[in-house]
Amino acid sequence: MTNNTTDTVRTEMIHKITAVYLDKITAVVDGEKKFHSFVESMFSMQGNEFFNQLAELDKFEPYAQAIYDLWVQFYQWDANPTPTFSVVKNKTAENQTFFSIISQDYNYILRSLQYLFKSLNIKYINIMHPVIRVKRDDDGTLLELDELKNTHRTDYHFESIVHCLILSPLSTESLETLKNAVLDLFLELTTIYSGIKPAERKMHLLSSVLYRNTEQGEFLNWVKNGFYYFYGYRYFNINGSSYESGLSLDKKSVQGLFSIDKFNRHNDLQPSFNDENFETSLLLAKSPLRSHINNGSRYDSIELPALNENGEIKGLYQFIGSFTPDFFSASPSVVPIARKKVKAVFNQFGFDEQWYNGKLLKTIIDSIPLDFFFQLDATTLTEICQRVMKNQKAVSFY
Numbered sequence: 001m002t003n004n005t006t007d008t009v010r011t012e013m014i015h016k017i018t019a020v021y022l023d024k025i026t027a028v029v030d031g032e033k034k035f036h037s038f039v040e041s042m043f044s045m046q047g048n049e050f051f052n053q054l055a056e057l058d059k060f061e062p063y064a065q066a067i068y069d070l071w072v073q074f075y076q077w078d079a080n081p082t083p084t085f086s087v088v089k090n091k092t093a094e095n096q097t098f099f100s101i102i103s104q105d106y107n108y109i110l111r112s113l114q115y116l117f118k119s120l121n122i123k124y125i126n127i128m129h130p131v132i133r134v135k136r137d138d139d140g141t142l143l144e145l146d147e148l149k150n151t152h153r154t155d156y157h158f159e160s161i162v163h164c165l166i167l168s169p170l171s172t173e174s175l176e177t178l179k180n181a182v183l184d185l186f187l188e189l190t191t192i193y194s195g196i197k198p199a200e201r202k203m204h205l206l207s208s209v210l211y212r213n214t215e216q217g218e219f220l221n222w223v224k225n226g227f228y229y230f231y232g233y234r235y236f237n238i239n240g241s242s243y244e245s246g247l248s249l250d251k252k253s254v255q256g257l258f259s260i261d262k263f264n265r266h267n268d269l270q271p272s273f274n275d276e277n278f279e280t281s282l283l284l285a286k287s288p289l290r291s292h293i294n295n296g297s298r299y300d301s302i303e304l305p306a307l308n309e310n311g312e313i314k315g316l317y318q319f320i321g322s323f324t325p326d327f328f329s330a331s332p333s334v335v336p337i338a339r340k341k342v343k344a345v346f347n348q349f350g351f352d353e354q355w356y357n358g359k360l361l362k363t364i365i366d367s368i369p370l371d372f373f374f375q376l377d378a379t380t381l382t383e384i385c386q387r388v389m390k391n392q393k394a395v396s397f398y
Contacts, residue, residue, distance in 0.1 A: 010046065013043060014039045018035060018036050020061075028348045029352045037145040038071050038145060042128055042130050046128060062092050062098075063098075065091075066090075066100075070100045077140065078140030079104070079140040081186075081190050081257065082183070083102060084102050085099070085100065085101060085257065087099055087100075095169040095345065096167055097166045099163075099164055099166050100162065101113070102161055103186060104159060104190075106190060108294050109160055109189065111293075115296045115298070116182065117299055119337045120181060123166070123167075124167060125164065126163075127163070128162070128163040129162050130163065132159050134146070134156060135155055135157075144156070173293050188293060189293070192293065194259070195256020195257065195258075195259065197231070199231075199255055202233050202319075203319060206220055206304065207224070215281070215340065216337070220302075220304075223327070227324050228324060229321045230256065230298045230319065231291070231299070231322070232255055232257035232259070233253070233254075233299045234249060234253050235306070235318070236271065237314070238314055247271065268287045269299060269320060271301070271303050272303065273303045284302060284371055285301040286298050286299070286300055286301075287299040287301060300320075300371065301320055302321075304316070323370075327370060328369060331374050332366065333366075337374070341376075341378045342371070345365065345382050348382040364388045364389065365381070368384070
């Protein structure tokens with residue numbers, strides 16, 4: 001299906017749905033223009049694959065009904081932090097259900113919901129995720145829908161819709177399970193969203209002031225620019241002269257995910273720093289606990305010691321989040337702190353990076369996952385590279 005064909009089908013769908021429900025719009029919710037804009041927003045980001053899937057539906061009517069019912073729910077929603085649902089059975093297919101979630105717009109919504117559906121073994125198609133700029137009054141009544149290109153409209157805010165067709169049979173019990181799981185997920189999303197900016201500001205402060213002109217500061221300045229999803233932050237005081245003396249949480253410091261008590265207390269999210277690894281000055285720790293956010297990736301903790309003017313330990317900074325795909329594709333040779341280890345490995349081998357063996361060594365180093373790379377000292381890294389190079393030469397010989 002070409003782009004022109006897609007545009008034509010999209011236009012036809014918008015006009016057809018609008019025409020079919022014109023009388024109902026006037027009777028139930030006022031505003032043909034707003035409904036037309038709503039349907040247009042629903043289809044605005046859809047491409048060929050979506051319309052190919054749409055063509056496979058038995059009839060147009062059940063899909064149009066689902067869109068209309070979603071509109072009524074959207075129109076009547078009071079825009080509070082808790083999401084609302086639109087659930088419509090597909091009358092032409094007994095085991096299919098149109099399921100929609102209306103919410104404020106937050107980071108990571110779509111990927112998180114896709115992971116949720118997968119973890120609950122729910123099969124679905126036709127996911128649409130329009131983000132709509134709206135204006136509501138103090139009671140939540142919808143006043144206007146606006147095009148996203150009008151970015152100067154400060155009296156509007158963003159709302160999100162995730163709309164899909166569930167192919168798995170949904171009993172009343174399983175539907176309630178799904179709704180409760182979505183509500184739990186949105187509790188995390190909203191809490192994380194509230195903590196993103198404070199956590200980013202704290203890392204910026206650490207990199208530009210407290211750790212200025214240090215390797216730690218360079219790393220923080222690097223990682224906060226597109227290499228880390230921020231979920232939360234907290235600070236611990238030291239109960240004595242060492243980490244072994246114990247940590248006490250500064251409750252006023254808690255931001256984002258740590259604002260939820262079960263995560264703040266969770267054993268798998270406690271700091272990994274101790275007196276033995278203190279000399280690293282910065283620790284990256286991967287938790288065994290999987291997040292519901294971002295496709296179920298494991299939480300990544302960034303931990304730094306806090307020192308007083310005499311260089312003595314006084315506390316610990318902990319950020320929680322997930323490294324982005326760009327983090328894992330980055331070469332250790334360009335990453336602050338990691339590149340120091342790379343240089344030490346090259347010195348152990350006595351290779352120049354421009355030599356053939358030097359290029360082979362760099363390829364081996366770049367193949368080591370960056371988060372794992374940070375856990376290893378230069379000696380261990382050298383031993384790993386030696387074993388790999390030995391195997392490479394054995395393969396080349398034969």
